Amino acid sequence: MFRNSDKMRYWALILPALAIMVTFYIFPVLGIWEIAFTEPTTGVGNFVQMAESSAVRTSFILTFRVAAITTLGCLILGYVVAYAISNFAGKLTPLMLALVILPFWVSVLIRSFSWIVLLGRSGLVNDTLRDTGLIDSPLRLMHNEFGVLVAMIHVMLPFAILPMLTNMRGISDAYVKAARGLGASEWTAFRQVYFPQTVPGVMSGALLVFVLSLGFYVTPALLGGGRVLMISEYITYQIQEFLNWGLGSALSVALLIATALVLLIAARFVNLRSALLERK
Amino acid sequence: MTDTTDFEAKRDIADIAVERYKQGRLTRRGFVAAMGALGILPALNSKAFAQANEIVVVNWGGTAKDVLQEVLCDTYTELTGIPVVVDGSGPSAGKIRAMVESGAVVWDLCDSGAGSAIILEQQGVTQPIDYSIVDKSKVLEGTAYNNGVGNYVYSYVLATNPKLLGGNVPQNWADVWNTKDFPGMRTFRKSVRGMLESATMAQGVPLAEVYDVLGTDEGIKAGIAKFRELRENIIVWGSGSDSQNLFLQEEVAIGNIWSTRAHLLKDQMDEGSFNVSFNGGVIAPGIWVVPKDNPAGTEEVMKFIAHGQKPELQVKWLEMIGSGPINPEAAPLVPAELAPWNPSSPENLATQILYKDEWYAKNQVSAEEMYVDALIN
Amino acid sequence: MTTPILSVRNAVKRYGQVHALDHVDLDVADGEFLTLLGPSGSGKTTLLSAIAGFIRPDEGSIHLRDREITAAPPEQRDFGMVFQGYALFPTMTVRDNVAFPLKVRRRPAAEIAARVTECLALVQMEQYADRMPQQLSGGQQQRVALARALSFKPQVLLLDEPLSALDKKLRADLQWELKALHDQLGVTFIYVTHDQDEALSMSDRIVILRDGKIQQQGAPGELYNRPRTAFVADFLGKSNFIDVSVSSEADGVFHCQAKGAQFEVDAKGASASQVSRVALRPERLRLAEPGQEFLPATVKQVSYLGERCQVIVTHDQLGELLVSCPTWKTGINPRAGLPVSIGWDRDACVPLTND
Structure with a gap:
């Protein structure tokens, strides 16, 4: 009896969120599935x-490649940042943390536009390089995969840093001290003692960035020059340009399944529960 | 048959009006009207409230709505005393059909496209144009359909930045494909509309034969192949403002863009750094359609369409947002400095072909697929 | 003392205005069990960190036998270390934890395996070799930490409050074991704690630190019985303090004047001019019927502790004094308000020098 009413209470607590998810997410997704199998026939x-x-195939390969490189870039840069903040920032930690979160206050659209200002043919980077005499004619820094990757890594970086930071801040410095006290060099202590403890954070950062990157739209659309056509942009293209809801929905379904597969494969190698739910 | 109406282009004209308004070239009047419209429009959607002697014209919204109101509607009211209201909610073929089939028609006249006009006629939801009131000779040849008639035009044109090119400007599409003599980035639309035509002309196909060549699979494949060949030099534009920005930021020196955007760019770019050639352009009309059982009655709407054909009003359109007169008689009235930018001036018409909706209805979907593949794969 | 295995010379470490180490000199004998004892902030942990190599002193030097190690990184000092909270590596099994110091020293695999087994046996943890540290109790983790620290046969073992996280009973048991291990292995132990019981029960020598300075050092009994300063007397066990003036000295005995009392105190090497206070251990005070001892007093409060009984008595001039007497031996039954008399032997008082 007591158990039952307890259960009811938990359900009542999650009900509002659940209702919103079902109404505005699950139903539309089911609708997409339906359209994928019924439109036009x-x-x-x-x-x-x-x-x-072959365009779809290319787009899928491109999407996974961009997502993978973005993930790798975010992990490398993010690891260094998270490591520096959690181990050396000291009293500046709240400030550093705020700086990491700061980009969230600016929309992805504006951040991506800023990259256009920076990377354009007559953008800041090219102008500076030209003024200093390092190049004669502007480099092609955007409207290609390079530009997309630079901006994607920038946009995704906080998503990599935050889980890693949470994880690292939970690791006592006693372990590295212990390792060094027991005879390990700084590098060995990092590699054998510190790094293994940060793997859950790295994995959760990687999954977060990879999955988000798979469905990313704004940045590649703005910086890709139309030739870095990731799946989500291809979907928009099908629906907006050709009103081809059927194929657009089918692509969405395929992307959803591909993302689910990534998670399933990841689950074989890492403990998703600890990667996504526990940060230590 | 698929609806080949280029909704993007229509929305773009609305966007352009926004820019014009920001530049102070449109009055505030439209804004006030829009505020009122917010209260009025829901009532309009109910048949009971539709006034018999009022004409409701529907276009694609934004501030293009205000231009339409100011240039055509208010002048009509002045002449006849009949109120004309613009509804900017976007008269897609689907909406028109739904409205007619439900029997609750509140729209009198819709700014549609050739593709939609043909489909709607086949579905029997539009009225024939009464060519005893609307003058067939006052629209471009090929834009007078049974159940639809041209209202303005825009073109896909060859835009260049002579400054960036060092004065060495491509004169035709063949030059555009010649990256050796004309280096630099080009921009093309993220769709085959108006693009495949230019790729075909780049192979030396004369204007008159472009759609004949494209009528064959080999013709399409050859056009697509041209894009595959050029792709390392292509940045794609998705919206009209994309194409504008690419020129403004000097990302590209050459491009196939809308004449309406070129009209804006000529004022925004420095002297001598922007040029447009209608040589090999593709001209596309906007088409008026009249839903069946429209509340204001057939005759009243036909009179309004005829009013809109007046050359001086058509020139005003061009001045305000760069859409060209559909009426060839308007050309002499266009101020000299605007004439080169007018898609429907006799000189420019001579070097362009008319956008062929029938071809798109048949081939667009497969061509788009191949086009994307050529660009990315 | 023969050649010390470790010597600290004139070590200074400043953090801003604060001296964490204030000109510290320390010699550690080979095979000694040395305890650094002090309250928090006394500098004991800083001193251990300097010895271990985690911090570098601003001044002074540290030698391991003849070798100067002041600037050497921790991993080149070859100390075994046991940390507060154990710091067992959570991603490694017990076996890998114990093997870690050997692996980083690139010992042959066979030797590592043998040595790990040996060390785990030493702390009776053989059957847990394949567990993860999180699966062990606090006491078990402590043993593994010890095995890990000893696995590469260090000459010196540094222990930083290794028992502080354990409950009282377990702590007492492990004190015996640590001491036994020390005696069995003959390794030098340098042990940091703030717990006087640990220090007293295990150490060969205790070094008491305060504000970065060594206050006093010596064998546990010596420190307990002859604290030189009020700080030491109070920190190591409890003391009553009585302000006195030495009126005369004869044959190593001071004649002391206190408020309302006169008594004799063994000089124990102190010079009369420096002494203005004496310390008196509560257990050295005797409680008796009024008139039987030389100071009249009144019982204020009684606290019964089982084996002992703590009694606070008040004396008109000296104020409150704490008396600790065995419950089985007391002649009277103290209760609040009871008039009593108190007294002590001449050698019970310890003359203190000013801090």
């Missing part, structure tokens, strides 16, 4: 068309 026609299209 019922069946798997859209998926056949998708499988046969």
Whole structure:
């Protein structure tokens, strides 16, 4: 009896959030699935068309490549930042943390536009390089994969830093001290004692960035010059440009399944529970 | 048949009006009207409230709505005393059809496209144009349909930045594909609309034969192949403002863009750093359609369409937001400095072809697919 | 003392205005169990960190036998270390933890395996070799930490409050074991604690620190019985303090004047001019019927502790004094308000010098 009413209470607590998820997420997603199999005709026609299209294949490969490189870049840069903040920032930690979170206050759109200002043909970077005589003609820094990657890494970086930082801040400095006291060099102590403890943070940062990158739209659309066509942009293209809801929905379904597969594969190698829920 | 109406282009014209308004070239009047409209429009959607002697014209919103109001509607009211209201909610073919089939028609006249006009006619939800009131000779040849008639035009044009090119400006599409003599980045639309035509002309196909060539699979493939060949030099524009920014930021020196955007760029770019050639351009019309059982009645709407054909009003359109007159008679009235930018001036018409909706209805989907593949794969 | 295995010379470490180490000199004999004892902030941990190499003194030097190690990184000092909270590596098994110091020293695998088994046996943890540290109790983790610190046969073992996280009973048991281990292995132990019981029960020598300075050092009994300063007398056990003036000195005995009392005190090497206070251990005070001892007093409060009984008595001039007497031996039954008399032997008082 007591247990039952307890359970009811928990359900009542999550009900509002659950209702919002079901109404505004689960239902629309189901709608997308329906459209994928029914527009313009019922069946798997859209998926056949998708499988046969080399543009779709290219776009998928591109999407996974961009997401993977973005993830790697974010992990390397983010690890260094998180490591520096958690081990050396001292009293400046709150400030550093604020600086990491600060970009969230500016919309992705504006941050991506800023990169256009920086990386453009007559942008800050090119102008500076030209003024200092390092280059004669402007470098192509955007409207290609390079520009997309630079901006994507920038946009995604906080998502990599935050889980790693939370994880690292939970690691006592006693371990590295202990390792060194027991005869390990600084590098050995880092590699064998510190790093293994940060793996959960690294994994959760990696998953977060990779999954978010797979569905990323604004930045590649703005900086890709139309030729770095990631799946999400391709979906928009199908729906906005050709009003081809069927194929667009089928692509969404495919992306959703691909993302789920990534998580499943990741689950084989890492403990998702500890990577996503526990930060220590 | 798929609806080939280029909604993007229509929305873009609305955007352009916004820019004009910001530049102070549109009056505030439209804004006040819009505020009122917020209260009025829901009532309009109910048949009971629709006034019999009022015309409701529907276009794609934004401040293009205000231009339409100011240039055509208010002048009509002055002449006849009949109120004309612009609704900017976007008369897509689907909405028109739904409205007619539900029997609750509140729209009298819709700014549509050739593709939609043809489909709507087949579905039997639009009225024939009464060519005894609307003058067939006052629209460009090929834009007078049974159930639709041209209202303005815009073109896909060859835009260049002579300063960036060092004065060495491509004169035609073949030059655009010649990256050796004309180095630099080009911009093309993220769609085959108006683009595949230029790629075909770049192969030396004469204007008149472009759609014949594109009528064959080999013709399409050859056009697509041209893009594959050029792709390392291509940045794609998605929206009209994209294309504008690419020129403004000097990201590209050459491009195939809308003449309406070029109209803005000519004022924004430095003297001598922007040029447009209608040589090999593709001209596309906006089309008026009249839903069946429109509340104001057939005759009243036809009279309004005829009013809009007046050359002086058409020139005003061009001045304000760069859409070209559909009426060839307007050309002589265009101020000399604007004439080169007018898509429908006789000189420019001679070097362009008319956008062919029938071709798009048949080939667009597969062509787009190949186009994307050519650009990214 | 023969050649010390470790010597600290004139070590100074400043943090801003604060001297964490204030000209510290310390010699540690080979095989000694040395305890650094002091309240928090006394500099004991700083001194251990300087010895371990985690901080570098601003001045002074540290030698390991003949070798100067003042600036050497921790890993080149070859000390075994046991940390507060154990710091067992959570991503490694017990076995790998114990093997860690050997692996980083690149010992052959066979030797590592043998040595790990040996060390785990030493602390009776063989059956837990494949557990993760988180699966062990506090006491078990402590033992593993000890095995890990000893695995590479260090000459010196540094222990930083290793028992502080354990409950009282376990702590007492492990004190015996640590002492036994020390005696069995003959390794030099340098042990940091703030717990006087630990210090007294295990050490060969205790060094008491305060404000970065060494206050006094010596064998536990010597420190307990002859504290030189009020700080030491109070920190190591409890003391009553009585302000006195020495009126005369003869044959190593001071004649002391206190408010309302006169008594004799063994000089114990102190010079009369420096003494203005004496310390008196509560257990050295005798409680008796009124008139039987030389100072009249009244019982204020009684606290019963089982084996002992703590009694606070008040004397008109000297104020409150704490008396600790065995419950089984007391002749009277103290209760609040009871008039009594108190007294002590001449050698019970310890003359103190000013801090």
